[in-house]
Amino acid sequence: MSITVVLYSHDSVGLGHARRNRALAHALAADLPRLTGQPVRGLLIAGHPDATADSLPPGWDWLVLPGFTRTAEGYASRNLDVSNGRLTALRSSTAAAAIKAMSPDLFIADRHPFGVDEELLDSLKWLRSQGTRCVLGMREVLDSPAAARAEWDRIGGASAAAEFYHAVWVYGDPSVYNPITSGEIPAPLATRTRFTGYLSHGRPTDELSDSSVRAPRPYVLSMVGGGSDGGRLALAAAQARVPAGHRHIILTGPQMPPEDHSRVQKAVAASPDAAQIQVTRLAPHVPQLVREAAAVVSMAGYNSTAEIMATTTPALLVPRATRRAEQPRRARALAAVGAVDTLALEELSAKALSRWLVDAVTRRCDRDAVDLDGLTRIGALAAAELSLAPPVPARPDPAAARCAATPLSPPAAEARIESHVS
Structure with a gap:
């Protein structure tokens, strides 16, 4: 049986x-x-x-x-x-x-x-x-x-x-x-x-392989889920200044349109911090990347958020504002209990991300009050x-x-x- x-x-x-x-x-x-x-x-x-x-x-x-x-x-x-x-x-x-x-x-x-x-x-x-x-x-x-x-x-x-x-x-x-x-x-x-x-603690993660994304710590991480509508956030992340002494990993997602991915790559090439920025579409071990990051910028989809909540990594959620009200409502609710910071999409800019990253890498976040x-x-x-x-x-x-x-x-x-x- x-x-x-x-x-x-x-x-x-x-x-x-x-x-x-x-x-x-x-x-x-x-x-x-x-x-x-x-x-x-x-x-x-x-x-x-x-x-x-x-x-x-x-x-x-x-x-x-x-x-x-x-x-x-x-x-x-x-x-x-x-x-x-x-x-x-x-x-x-x-x-x-x-x-x-x-x-x-x-x-x-x-x-x-x-x-x-x-x-x-x-x-x-x-x-x-x-x-x-x-x-x-x-x-x-x-x-x-x-x-x-x-x-x-x-x-x-x-x-x-x-x-x-x-x-x-x-x-x-x-x-x-x-x-x-x-x-x-x-x-x-x-x-x-x-x-x-929340389906946070105990999430499965694949073991590191030769193709896995790696970066010397400390680093900051930006991710946009599947990437189909994450072009604007990924571009702002590519244009943001990297905190001193850190690297920046940007995950654009397997579903990001090629033209959006290309814009992100061009923005990185033009950045004064280009040598410290790594862009990749896919990483099979995102929970580990989030856990070891000094700070993370993300959209507010359920799975990305659940992976973030299992860590003490400071997080800035920039929710998608089209199609559904799901992501803004989630971001507001979690911000209200002190689990994340949030930034409305209309307020998104490279300068805003730069300011947040510089502060975030100096702290950690206690999320023990949330059932994870x-x-x-x-x-x-x-x-x-x-x-x-x-x-x-x-x-x-x-x-x-x-x-x-x-x-x-x-x-x-x-x-x-x-x-x-x-």
């Missing part, structure tokens, strides 16, 4: 969803065998090929769906030359085939209960018929309350999600930010919500869910399983595309 877990993330923009699930996979692999006496295996369904650069525990693997991406006209296929409807049908049937073949005991979806354009709905119906425990994982900040309500309405309300999900895990500390009291998580799901604490131990609780929460699963008949051999989903016709799927994924 073994426990099988499937985790899903849609990953149209950035890698935050997949990286949250990857952290959960490592926590489950570490704790569930001890708590249940059974080995654990799993599959992470993701939507961006860069997700697979992050390692998984033994017995786990990635399944990458053909991807959506954001364009000036809205969402479109990332690579395949197909319509949105055909892509949705392909993703839905692929995910359903994998889920039925794995026949999981526990299913965890990140952020969007039904995925892109309800691509998970057929799978969720099958999982319900099998008695599988289903969990909806949520970051602590969704959006402004009005935007969150509108998003719930587009999928039929929180009651529609409550038909399939037995529990909601919020990866945050309610004393810092509470999406229930703000109205971002409505009543039908609030009663089954558990706060885990979410990953230590995931195993127990999962074990509790599994204990509530009703007895079910022996499941068929996965090798003989067939896809239960009936893909939408391309016109029907295209008609249902919604612009709510991020």
Whole structure:
């Protein structure tokens, strides 16, 4: 006997969803065998090929769906030359085939209960018929309350999600930010919500290799998550003066547009501190880089923030101000409890970053007042869910399983595309 877990993330923009699930996979692999006496295996369904650069525990693997991406006209296929409807049908049937073949005991979806354009709905119906425990994982900040309500309405309300999900895990500390009291998580799901604490302490990190980013200490670090919309911050960081005696590492992210990355490189070449600045797109060991930095400048995405919070490194969050209100709300909440400093995007400049860096490298930051131990609780929460699963008949051999989903016709799927994924 073994426990099988499937985790899903849609990953149209950035890698935050997949990286949250990857952290959960490592926590489950570490704790569930001890708590249940059974080995654990799993599959992470993701939507961006860069997700697979992050390692998984033994017995786990990635399944990458053909991807959506954001364009000036809205969402479109990332690579395949197909319509949105055909892509949705392909993703839905692929995910359903994998889920039925794995026949999981526990299913965890990140952020969007039904995925892109309800691509998970057929799978969720099958999982319900099998008695599988289903969990909806949520970051602590969704959006402004009005935007969150509108998003719930587009999928039929929180009651529609409550038909399939037995529990909601919020990866945050309610004393810092509470999406229930703000109205971002409505009543039908609030009663089954558990706060885990931030997924900070115990985050997985890959070992250093010959290709790993290294810099002599002391150094300061600037990072912009996946980088798709981090060009302005990375450029200001490249133009900022490096504190005396330090180096500066700038992570532009694997998804930064080539023209933005080029501007950053040109700014570094023109800097009087060029010899002290190192620019790279990707580092597989960001938590260690943050921990050893003298100071860090970052956007305010969940995963970057969680990695920062696990350290005593002073941090300046410059939140993204477009698409969603998530990042400004997170930055304000953490600044209010003294965990970070924050700078509005409209106030961003090389001079402002230079001033902050000079001061920040002289101090450290105590974040012990914030609950950062979410990953230590995931195993127990999962074990509790599994204990509530009703007895079910022996499941068929996965090798003989067939896809239960009936893909939408391309016109029907295209008609249902919604612009709510991020």
